Structure formats: structure tokens, C-alpha cells
Amino acid sequence: MGERRLATDVEALRSDVDRIAQAALTAVAPETCLRRALHVEGDQLRVAKETFDLSRIQRIIVVGMGKASARMAATLEDLLGERISGGLVVTAHGYRAATRKVGIRKIKIVEASHPVPDARGLAAAKRIVTIVEEANEEDLAIVLISGGGSALLPLPASGIALYDLAATSELLLRSGAKIQEINTVRKHLSQVKGGQLAGHAFPAQVLALVLSDVPGDSLNAIASGPTVGDPTTFDQAKQILRQYRLWEEIPKSVRERIEAGVRSTIQETPKPGDAVLQRVTTTIIGSGSDAVEEALAEGERLGYYTLLLTTTLEGEAREVGKVLAALAREEVNTHRPLSLPALILAAGETTVTVRGTGKGGRNQEVALSAARGIEGLCGVVVASLGTDGRDGPTDAAGGMVDGGTVSRMRERGIDPEEYLEENNSYEALEKAGDLIVTGPTGTNVADMCFVAVGK
């Protein structure tokens, strides 16, 4: 009986975490976010503090980029209906499916490659630029921006091949440069990033609706900020490439463009306050914080004491897993920091340093690593999932582990440490029955981590 009861307890705990995660996902679904942010009353479209008088707008065109753009477009059609003249959004392979249930007629959806850009993304980017360039003063261009948008809308500056752009990114990524530094260079090699998409739309009005996957929600960072002023310069881009000793390594076309920019013979990206951005409204309609708030609320409704650790979690996935396990152990041993039942939450984005040849993702590595740290403990669940439903190149969203996970793995001949070393978290979790599988959710905000400890 004793054992049975423990098993039931952990099942109840897993089911609670599942329900909490579902609630969080629903809170950041494009439908929820758009309906929360946009209010249509007669001819008035209210968004944040802005009101657009639709009777004075000739055409509404819709463009978009990112993993959530298809679902966002479908919802927008549902909200604005026949008022939309047309448009095009680009999303990642497999994400169009998220619109099947709702249907979409006016806005065309194309799929392209992520995270490595491809020719389809390039073609879509060209068409999107043409669409917004054709918009005039009486038109409203609605731009649907979500995570992944940067890779999905790869339009290099004239004279630079997509291949050279990719090579430059690759060199920067390997050099240890920070993501902000990499983006500074990228923005100066693009025709759309760093406010340039909005620049192409001028003089049309622009309404950018952003679903944020960036911890801290920096508008410059989400999809490389296609509608917001770019504070960085060609000078800085050159300095960064010099600092990481890449100036001589990068393709000649890239070096020449940056030199031209430094000499001011080509135009800078639009800066904050520039005239071309005066008719642009950019607003965040959903982010990891919304998911977190709903998870906390749902946890409380289910009777848990709750604690939010951070919404900007970062670090190597397996090490973050160890820290989460340490928190779980403290809850089990001393009921601190929370009384039981306890739900501890964190949101953000961890990283994986690939060493092995296995299959997995950052959330699955967090979970597998945490499984080792809670081995044998009763009444504990640790889960980590990506809100887009796709963790790494797998069909799982993440993993949910408990005190019995490691022994279930060992029974199936799996040494968790070895599998983690091989970055083979998917197979290990699959065999233990501990994958979280949601399918593409149609949204994309931060990852979420849960530590739940029963009474």
C-alpha cells in the first residue's frame, strides 16, 4: 500500500504540472494574446495606447515572421476579417499546421528553414519587402513578429550573398562574441533587421505586434527588431569584428559593405527617433512573463505555494538542471523555501554545448540532468519545456522527470550520465516515459521550468 500511494502521489503531481503548463501555454497562445491586445469597436482599432481609425485607412496589409506568425495571422484574420487586403507571413517548417483548425484566406503563409536560413526564407523576405514598399500613406501595415523571425527573414544587404552572411554569423558564433554583438553586425548586413523593414514601409502606418521569446523582452533583440530604431552603428560592427579578430576572416563583400558604412557612403540603419519610424507603433502582446503569471495563478488555484525564481534564466542546461534539483531536495528535506505542496517556477532560455552526437534539446537536458539530482526522492517532479512545442530538432517540447526516472532508465539499460554526455536526452527520456510532447503550439515565448513537490 505504501508504495502504491507514493506512485499515485507522483502521478497526481505530474498531472498537476501538466495542467499548469497547459494553462501557461494557453495564456501565450497567439489567439489569447491578440484578443487581449487588440480591441475592434466599429471602425476603431485600439492597441495599447493607440487608436487607429479604420475608416480612414485604405488598405490593411499583413506581413510577419517567426514561429508564431502563422497562428497570429489566422487570429488576426478572424479579428479583422474582410478589412484585411492581403499579405504574407513566413514561419518555420511544420508551423503552418497550427492554422489548420482556424483556416486562413487573405494572408499567405510560407514555410522556411530555421535556424539555418534557406532560399525560401530569402524569397519570402523579398516579397515581404515589396509588399510593405507598395503600401502608401493611407495604408496600415501590420507586422506580426515572433521568435525565430530573424533566421526566417534573411534578406542580406545588396552585394552580399546569403552564403557570406551565414559564414559571417558562423565565425561570430564560434568567436565567443555576445549575442548583442553578433546582432549588431547582422543588422548592418541586412535589408530588414534593425528597423529597416519599417523603413521600407514608410510612409505607411506600421503596427508591429510582437510575441517575445527574448528574456527581458528587448524590442531590439526579438527577431532582430525589424520595426524599431537601431542604436548600433557600422563603426561598432567593425570594432566588434576587429575585437574578435575576424576582420580579415570575413568574406570580402561583408568587409567592403562595413567599410562603406563607416565611410558613410551607404545609409545607416534607422535610429530611434528617425523620421521613417515616426508612424510606427511596436507593442509586445505576449511574453514569457504572461506564461509565468498564468502558471503561478493555476498553481495557486490547485493549492500550491508558489515561487517565481526568475524570468531571465540562463546557463548551460545540464547545470541549470542541477540547480533545480538542489531546490527540489531542499523542499523535500526542509520544506524550504516554500511550505508544501510547493511549485517553483523559472522562465528564460538555457543553452547546450553540444559534445555528443545524440538527439535532444535544451529543455530535455535540463530535465535529464535534474532527474539525476532527484533520484529516489518521493513526491518530486521537475519539468522543463519550450513554449513553441519543439525542443531542439525533436518532436518533444521538453521533459518531465520524477524521483523514479533514473531507475526507470536503468531498467531499460540506460545510464543517464552517459546519455547526457552524448547529448542524447531524447532517447533517455523517451524510454522512461518522461518526454513532454505537445506538437507545435503555434506560439513561441520563453522556456519554462517547474519544480513541484507534493505534501
Next chain:
Amino acid sequence: MGERRLATDVEALRSDVDRIAQAALTAVAPETCLRRALHVEGDQLRVAKETFDLSRIQRIIVVGMGKASARMAATLEDLLGERISGGLVVTAHGYRAATRKVGIRKIKIVEASHPVPDARGLAAAKRIVTIVEEANEEDLAIVLISGGGSALLPLPASGIALYDLAATSELLLRSGAKIQEINTVRKHLSQVKGGQLAGHAFPAQVLALVLSDVPGDSLNAIASGPTVGDPTTFDQAKQILRQYRLWEEIPKSVRERIEAGVRSTIQETPKPGDAVLQRVTTTIIGSGSDAVEEALAEGERLGYYTLLLTTTLEGEAREVGKVLAALAREEVNTHRPLSLPALILAAGETTVTVRGTGKGGRNQEVALSAARGIEGLCGVVVASLGTDGRDGPTDAAGGMVDGGTVSRMRERGIDPEEYLEENNSYEALEKAGDLIVTGPTGTNVADMCFVAVGK
């Protein structure tokens, strides 16, 4: 004025963290712990639930091993004075100094090498075994155990050279075996670990006083449990060596001993409940939890809202630093999980994967990494320190960083990322004025991490 005030605020915060850390260190000083645990009234010595009638005890001999043993011995002399007949404790190089202020007469202190054992440690171990073997039924052997004791008391089983023992440890450490597995093998190659020191003392009474540096305070793990029953076996040791494919790699003498143990031609380590352990009392007199409790109490006295994350923190130091910084950012941005002023605490032991050739320690790496994550933030301090006062092979106990640390480093030509990559945390923190230097504290419990955010 604005800037000045911020500077003052961060100074006040740093001074608070310093004071909180000092309070924690005092709470786990050997004096504090021994005086809290031992009560001498006339001829009665009370420890935990045991009472020793000193009038019926012929001789009190004292042996000990670990970084805190010298200071523990000095305090014990102060408490029991002339009742102590003599003894010997072994501590790490530089730790004898911690007894200078108090003086010590009856108990001899020797210094040996840590973490790599040396001939001095071997000689001390032999003398300690002889001392306890000479104790008889009417005697009381007090064993002072603290972290580092395992390396400082390296007495291989007969027939095994210290070199072969070291080679076996090295192989195990590199194989990815868990610390418990490594210790299972080590205990079966030793004359003192895994209850064997207490075995040598039989039939004398044994009182082991333990200052725990092991998260979770497992008596089997602290200094390899010289006075507690060892649940592991020769069979398991062999299995572990086979599992990590080391059976053919280990020195012949080691393989032969384990084979002999498996065939039961040599004696197992004492098991829990064995007759030779019937007269042994082992009690923890201080641990990381005591430090944590006092830090929380001192934080509250200073007006902080406090939160204990865990007392079993683990993970790669630089990644743990990132997580602590993420907590700090959340406090600054949303005042969660605590209202301000906030003090978040964690205790445990991180690890460092050495990649570079610089100088530093795990606590300094936590601090340097956290500095990058809180760059530019006002009113935030993150600190990490080792309670023994020596972080890695340096004269610093750890580091205390704030939002200005990274810019102070850059002003002095230091790129924090580069220094972290080179494991050169000491120099980076030194140049920023952010080292914590306490000197050897004479104690050794868990490491402590602090996140403090001002109002």
C-alpha cells in the same frame, strides 16, 4: 548627486553582505560549534544524547583530521584542559596558524598536503592509528573530523603503495564515476576510511565530533566516514571498477586486494551495527546549515527579506553564477520573489571544469560569472565564498561583485569573459577590488552564495 547616492547604496549593500557572511562564519567556527555541542559539568561530559562520566574514564586521547582539526583541537583543550592525555591531529598546510591565538599544549598538530596526499599525511595517519590502537576499554578517543580529512589521512591498506592508491583515484575521477562510487572503492583500499579508524580504537570508547562540509551531511561521506559503519562492499567496489572499464587499468596490488576481499580472505570494512562500532558515538557539531541559519537571521536583523534556495547547491561554478545573476535581475526588475531589500542565500559546493591556466577557485568563478549577468545594474551584490577561507589554490575566500564590477574590470584592461575562459577569476576580481579575503578561518563547511538587492 544621483551617481554618488548609487555608489553609496552599493557600498552599504556590500558592507551588509560582509557582515552577514562574518556572522555565518562565526556560527560555524570550531569554537562556536564545540561549545554549543559539548557541555562539561563536573565529571559529566554531555554531547547530543550521550553523557560520558569522565571520572570513569582513564585517559582522553584526541585525534583528528581535516581543515578545521587544528582549531577544533585547540578549543577542545580549552574545554577539557588537563583531562586530555595527548593526541595528534593532522590539518592542511597553513591551517595550524588558526590556533596561534588560542595556543595548544597537549595535542600535537601536524600539517600535510591537500588535496593530493603526501608522505607527511601518511606518517600522521600511521601515528594516529597507533594512538587509537593503544587506547583501551577505559579510555575515550575523541576524533575530530572535518572536510579535507580524507586526503589528509591517507593510509592505504597493507600491500598498496600510496602511489597506487593515487593512480586508482585518478582513474576513477577521470572515468566519470560518481563521488559515492569513487568513495566505495577508496574505502576498500584504506586502513582508516569507512569505519576502520573506529575499528582500530576498539575496545576504547569513541566520540567523533564532525564539522560537515558535505551538502546533506552524510556521515559516510565526510572525510570518508572513519568512525561510521560502511554499507558498501568489496563486491561493489569490483563492480564499479568493471563498470567504468578500469578493472584491467588499475595497479595489480589494488586488483589483488579487491579480489581477496571478494573471496573473503581479507576483512570487510565495519558494517553498521558491527560489534566494533558499538562503543562509537558520532555527532555532527556544525554544518553548512548552521552557517545558513545564522546568515538568514543576521540578514533579517539588518532588515532584509530573506530566502533560502538550497543547502545542496551544485553545478559548474560559472553556470551557477548565471543563475544567481538571473535571480538578481528578477529582484531588480520585478521585486520578485522577495520584496526589497532582498537577501537570497544558497549553500553547497559548485565545481570547476578547468580549461585554462589561470588562478582562481569555484567561488571566485561563481562571482566573476555573476558579475557579467548583473553588469550595469544598480543596488545589486552577488557574493560567493568558501567557509574555510581558501578558494582553490588562492589566498582569497571568494568574490563579491556588483553592477559596477565589469566596468571596473574593463577600465583595467580586463575582459571578464576572457578571464573566465582562462579560469583566471582571481586576477580579474583582484583588479576590480572584488576579492573576499579572510585568511584561513579554521573551519570548513559548505560554500555560501549571496544575492543582495537594495531598496
